[in-house]
Amino acid sequence: DVKVTQSSRYLVKRTGEKVFLECVQDMDHENMFWYRQDPGLGLRLIYFSYDVKMKEKGDIPEGYSVSREKKERFSLILESASTNQTSMYLCASKRQREGAEQYFGPGTRLTVT
Amino acid sequence: GQSLEQPSEVTAVEGAIVQINCTYQTSGFYGLSWYQHHDGGAPTFLSYNALDGLEETGRFSSFLSRSDSYGYLLLQELQMKDSASYFCAVRDRDGQNFVFGPGTRLSVLP
Secondary structure (H helix, E strand, C coil): CCCEEECCCEEEECCCCCEEEEEEECCCCCEEEEEEEECCCEEEEEEEECCCCCCEECCCCCCCEEEEEECCEEEEEECCCCHHHCEEEEEEEECCCCCCCCEECCCEEEEEC | CCEEECCCEEEEECCCCEEEEEEEECCCCCEEEEEEECCCCCCEEEEEECCCEEEEECCEEEEEECCCCEEEEEECCCCHHHCEEEEEEEEECCCCEEEECCCEEEEEEC
16 A cells, blocks of 8 residues: 655644654655645645655745655755744655656644744 | 636535536646545545546546646535545646645535
């Protein structure tokens, strides 16, 4: 059974803290994605990765960075968390050449106070 | 810019048929996907249309008209468990990236 897991379901951090969100997939997928989901805005792409050590900016990369040292793991980093980064963060993975189906994790609800 | 539009909310009764529309304006287009998202769960893939026409998968069907930059998801024989948010997404940028719509919240009433 395909699985994408995220390190935390809920996270509360203070303004200025460094935050790490981890995502792991067990499907040997090449592509991995980080989105944030906000009411009325849908899912917006922050960063994606085609392969290990490869990364590309999505639509809203400001304030975020990513790391992909192993194929199965894609980390999202908030260098200095701010209140406007309070959101639901969703990770997804996809096989590079096959169709359009992305497999999503359950999400991390991050609150920055 | 890139944008997708969907109705924000739709309400229907059990057993009914509902259609959720999606219009898009994107820099590239490889196909239109639909995802279902229950609160607290992971979004799950429903369908993908790369070519014009209707794709049917059980109670769900999806339609695409590339000339009109328009698609829809059709849900038949609605069940309470279909209450969820539904997102359309365009596959663009060499087919490796996806742009999502704002989502439509479907409420199925008894």
